[in-house]
Amino acid sequence: STTFTLHYGSMIINESISPGKNLLELIHSLPSVNIDAPCGGKGTCGKCRVRIIEGEASPVSDAEKKFLSAADIKKGIRLACKTLPEGSVTVVLEDSMHNAKIMESGGLPYTGRLNPLLKKKVMNLPPASLEDQRSLETRLLQALPEGSVLDHRIRLKLAELQQKEQYEMTLSFCDTTITNLTPGSDMTPSYALAVDIGTTTVVAYLVNLSTGQMMGTASGLNTQKSFGADVISRIDYIGDDKEKLSQLQQRICSQIEELASKTLKAAGLNEEDLMAVFAAGNTTMMHILQGLSPQTIARAPFIPVSTEAMILKPSEIASQLPDHVRFVLLPSLSGYIGADIVAGILSTEIAESEDLCLLVDIGTNGEIAMGNKDSLTSCSTAAGPAFEGANIQCGVGGIPGAISSFRSDGNSFSFETIDDKPVSGICGSGIIDLTAYLLKAGLVDFTGRFQDESDWRNNPPASKDSLINKDGEIRFVWENKEDSLYFTQKDLREVQLAKGSIGAGIATLVKESGHSLDDIKKVYLAGGFGSYIDHQSALAIGLLPQELQGRIHCVGNSCGAGVIRCALNRDEMEKTKMILNKTKYIELSSNKGFQEEYMLNMYFPEYD
Ligand code: FES
Structure with missing residues (x-):
């Protein structure tokens, strides 16, 4: 028999090889292994790099040659999704994802009263x-x-x-359901885990239900990330295959269990102390958690199976948490406005505000909500994964060493990396800064075209040295690393697509709701990524309209903050219904105005 051996961090894993499976599929079958595979195995992102150290594999394909240099190939580097083992093979996978920087700060803090859905009572x-x-x-x-x-x-x-003739007991309740019974009186506090299930990251907060105190947080990259960077590639991966759906469901359940155990342990508690897991995520993540097929979310008319708030037992969703724990799931609004945005609207209190507010959550989808206490409008735009570093040739997620900011004094530029580590690539906030720099320095025009050599001759830019022509393609190079630190015309087009769709989403919402940009008093930029981007750069590239200058507030993890509220006060959970009733959803794919705005927003603001 043939064996697949994987060296992963300090682990060495052996598996027998099922014929016809490529290295990515073999890695997918190992539950504890994460591989960066944003395109989900289509061979178009070039990120699923592994190194073969022993054994034979299929010849290097043309698809791989696009992403691998001759030196890479010599070292045995291959794209896992394009490589079939030929006999036993030993492969090294760098675990580049395990120390990603994840925004844990729980958004705007909740200071309201405590009235949890989960309570204890001694009888x-x-x-x-x-x-x-x-x-x-x-x-x-x-x-x-x-x-x-x-x-x-x-x-x-x-x-x-009854056998012991013991009549004193402590009951745990989730609303009106008795979820646990222990003998005697035990009014020690109980706890809930509030979880934000992002497509990229999962963040968990352990809260004391008796005091409201935050006991700890833990986070990790969503372990489904190996199956694609965005919801569409995960839906594609699942297809009609129930086993694949349950594989991804298992992944998220195990990850929640792991985050629960980490936070409980750090707080000196155990699983018996945990009464509930409150969770919110986008509609696809909620479907996968519940084991519901997300297929129909990906095709018109984009109808989910369920958007209801829900209370489930662990056994109903393949979770190994003890039977007394309840999963309380926040409701979603539509296929593309999920429980995460509902939680964000809740924590920013937009639905109770006198002023007109705008909430923008930038991820692989840009979710946007606008309104006040009278009404809300929302939409979701497919921004694509450019701001998560995917589809950008030197792009990476928020991992140590990622260039997260880029500064220029007009003549030269400098940059910072996450944790001051040696450069590993450039992440979303760095990409936005870099684009703003290229525009300001005149190296790129408002249509998003790099200056070509004739432009340099006629009108030399301040830092022309940093533009080079590599095999007919203009690229911006820095640190003189033309093969490892560069930004290409194609990368810039990806940025234009992403920023164009978000800018157009905002413009369409403003128009559809009969307001003007001037009416908006507060702009909440949500999500981990939103908290790291430089407002000036975001305005400079037109990701946000210039008119909103001075009104932008970063609110950290607004979804996490909303989920925490629901755990601490059942009235907050009730408010989610009010939010759903008040919010109108605009489907952009069929909105004529959006298509026009999209074309316009692909352009960058012009500079003199
Ligand atoms: Fe292999 Fe994208 S190229 S996962």
């Missing part, structure tokens, strides 16, 4: 007697508010208490 039932022949279950339910329910698991626990 002291009168002992059984000849005079009172009611069953223990009947006596318990009659002593509780009407509508209280219990399931057979709790009934079995009651049986144990």
